[in-house]
Amino acid sequence: MPNKTPPVKTDPRVRRTRRLLRDALVSLILEKDFAAISIKEITERADVAYITFFRHYESLDRLLMEVLDEGLSGLLIHIETLANQFETSALETEGRLIFEYIEQKSDLFRILLKSQSVIRVRKKVVQNIAVIFKKSCMPLARLDNLVTVNIASNHIATSLLSLIEWWLENNMNPSPSEMGRVYKSLIIDSTVGAVSSLSAVSR
Amino acid sequence: MPNKTPPVKTDPRVRRTRRLLRDALVSLILEKDFAAISIKEITERADVAYITFFRHYESLDRLLMEVLDEGLSGLLIHIETLANQFETSALETEGRLIFEYIEQKSDLFRILLKSQSVIRVRKKVVQNIAVIFKKSCMPLARLDNLVTVNIASNHIATSLLSLIEWWLENNMNPSPSEMGRVYKSLIIDSTVGAVSSLSAVSR
């Protein structure tokens, strides 16, 4: 049986080059608009030959994806444990943890915001989050309200992302614990209530 | 008193050229990805000299903005009348009207979706919608929950846009009247409930 991340060690030169390119992109995004960043600029900052970029990534988007995947995996773990909680108290705690996590890695999330010139990235993030919540919504689902579940999970995912964006744009101003409360009330409780009321009508 | 637009009649050639360019962009967006559209392509389809584009728009984004502003003004009117409703029955009717309006002009809204490679456009749309709702939320506002009002109006605006996007991606599948119900329950009622519960805590 072949392993998933197999015994084939990647060349240290390759790891080094890719890391240099990722770091260069990150530092550039923190300085200027993503749309204004060129491949040439990245390779120059990374101290790497121009052509080397194309030997590792087929486009600038791919590099951005790699950077974001790396950084978002931590957040998704938080969201996942949160989605599996049903106790009220635990929900508030987990909501707070999300915003504390973002606070710690705020640079990374500013990148996520800025790089959203590329909408595909946003859509991918939304889908990842929506899938997580859909799983934990499924128990409530009956045949006749599958659409409702789809709408609800999409609604939660997009709302959470929008709330995070709003928070970052407001310099992370209400504290994480307050944002945790807002999250629970405005997004989770609201959606759960709406879903049951919508189901009640179609019953 | 000088009027806003009227007495200075714009040259018919200018009106014609701008209309040709707008139409060309629309027809191209319906065919392919916005990011893959060049100015040269637009001018060729519009049967207009390449340089003429720059005599009217400083960038491709500006042209896109003009196209969307024109098309979205109708939707914003619907949303505005909706935001000023407080009767439950009227709210459902107005919610339905939104989605019926979108159904009628679905081509235009597919453009809005596709052209969101440019996130600035989306942000502008969100802000416009948020301002509308903020006005009608203000009566409920006290000093201590101004933040809550900001969050709430932003939440309503982004949620509505996300719901519209979801609906278009699902081929406008639940009927407009059902979407109107969903809108009322999932977005309006939920948010109102959440705001009052959040205010109650901080009281």
Place this chain on the structure above:
DNA sequence: CCTTTTTGTTATACTGTGTAACAATTGTTT
């Protein structure tokens, strides 16, 4: 009909993407 404005034509500079050939360097194996 004459003047003004807009548009078309042609040429040019510039930036960024993407590829190719070959040399130089670094990693791996025996």
Place this chain on the structure above:
DNA sequence: AAACAATTGTTACACAGTATAACAAAAAGG
């Protein structure tokens, strides 16, 4: 350590798209 393999650097080039300039042609308005 030597031989081999893989990666990276250098240089050159083709190509597409943006943006501007100068001048001729056409259309609008008094």
